Amino acid sequence: MSHSPARINPDSRGVLFLAVGITVLLALASFLLSYAGLVAVAAWAAVPAWLSWAVPVTIDGAILVYTLAALVFRARGEGARVAWASLSLFTALSVAANAAHAWDAGQGDPRAGLGAVIAGLAPVAVLLTTHTLARLIIAPPLRAEASETVAAPWAVAAGRVWAADEVGEPEADVAEPEPEPRDERILALRAQRWSLRQIAEEVGVGKTTVERVLAKAVA
Incomplete structure (x- = not known):
């Protein structure tokens, strides 16, 4: 050995x-x-x-x-x-x-x-x-400056991700279907406990439109 x-x-x-x-x-x-x-x-x-x-x-x-x-x-x-x-x-x-x-x-x-x-x-x-x-x-x-230099790109990237989460992605401009069948479809999906995002993706409209239709139905 x-x-x-x-x-x-x-x-x-x-x-x-x-x-x-x-x-x-x-x-x-x-x-x-x-x-x-x-x-x-x-x-x-x-x-x-x-x-x-x-x-x-x-x-x-x-x-x-x-x-x-x-x-x-x-x-x-x-x-x-x-x-x-x-x-x-x-x-x-x-x-x-x-x-x-x-x-x-x-x-x-x-x-x-x-x-x-x-x-x-x-x-x-x-x-x-x-x-x-x-x-x-x-x-x-201590090599503080080197550490900050290495960490800076990660901080910038993290800041961008945070900003994207806060602002949210812009809603795509899509051609909205006819109001009556669309509204009925939205109400039916909501009755099945679908989320607003799921309804918007299924129907092909923005989440704001879904909220407006649901609010109008309640009123």
Whole structure:
């Protein structure tokens, strides 16, 4: 008896916790690397040494906030243009500041270029890990528009059927037989408990005519 090999369920709680844990560690490591460069760059902006920690917290913290905000807005179906623009601005600023600090520290060393690239990747890693973490924990938007698009033809068809039932089919113009034999025939069929529609079809007149003949007979 053959057995299919056991496979990991990607939607299981254990896999989710593992992925979230690894992503958080990568985000923290990236944040610390960027933190070191931005603290040093704070002096370029004449920020006091005791307040230098606020520079990386503000810049890289904004990357975290706007990444989460953009994904939440998208999940709600709301516009996230401002969040994405702010995210791009702070990411570019962090990359430029880290790369400039690494290049300045190299002081003309050919290896300073590579160091600047590595330093500039730290805030990019913060962005990517935050984006990945948010996608792991935030539910994707529902495909409501697709469902409505599929359902619309059925709704239109149902509306047409309902309208047809309400209005009714137009009565065909038929040549009515002579009144006296026709009226007697209508009264005779009604006496046999035929419905108005059955009488109209049998005699070849409209249902309104049948009603009028019966009303006249009662009067």
